[in-house]
Amino acid sequence: MTAAPDTTISDMDRARADLYNFLGALLANPPDEMLLTQTAGLSGDDTELGQAIGTLAKLAKVTKPKAAESEFNKLFIGLGRGELLPFASYYLTGFLNEKPLAALRQAMTAKGMQRSDTVFEPEDSIASLMEMMGAMIVGRFDRPADVAAQKQFFNTHVAPWASHFFTDLEEAKNSVFYSPVGTVGKTFMSVEAEAFRMSGAE
Template identity: 20%
Template structure:
């Protein structure tokens, strides 16, 4: 976890003169960090490291998210106690809810947002599983929640980013997956996260996710032009 956060922090501070290979590694680090934060609750080490994320006065969603997450970590006077309990409760509130229907939480599955009845295990899961297979990406040990879980889709993008130096075909695959899958449902999930979250940590994570995906789309649009 320490390496993921340090790599992501370095990536966010990288200048615009990086070579394409460096940019691909930078992007992979951020995708990996986001996948980790959506996969499970934050622990004391995670919270402490996130407090070191670089801050800026920019008004974009990613900068706002980093400010919220960073400030939450910095104001955590007792990371071993109340704050970790608060985050664990908020994780359940935001992503699991009370389980009565598909509108009780920001369920982190594409199937929920892509199906009219907001159900799990729907066509979206089959589609992304087929895409992973077509890209020769085997199911990862961390994909315990399913192929269309947000953490799995983010980790898939991380894997593609780490393949070589950003060859045009690989970049085109990233662009297509980002546009036809992640950006097709994440904005709705992010809006639900902000609605259900009681902590700035998960409100910030929603902003950071949506903001980064928007920035990455801009990058891929330019790279694939």
């Protein structure tokens, strides 16, 4: 039996969580055929975010899983290291496994979140943080987080560096499929930051 959907979560919040989870999936592992097909089926509107999603969908239609995997490896894995290091500690301090990771681990413990046994990289990766935001919105670990709790987590662990990372991804020399992923991420972070600012929640 599956749990009934939580009807207290608005369609807007469910859409936000879906976009966080989608970005998390694209940034955790190379997209397989199914994820590429799902991405190709997306449609955007006339907003900046909608146009970025439309561009990504068009590119997904002509991207093969093998090409996406090669690009992912060049960007994030590489020989020794990839073109980008998608971790909060690195972006905020210049080193991996620094204070931002320790602070995130404390926040995760407080919210009942823990790293999956199948994930071996530090928890402050961009993929993990996108998944955590999605999980908080819909209450995957506990009840859905209110706007104030979402805002605090976003402003502490995501806002200080995510837009910078997504801009780097958009402009990276190895980015083809991932360039519009960067655009979607950068635009979405801007939308979220403004919505939290306007919410007045503390």
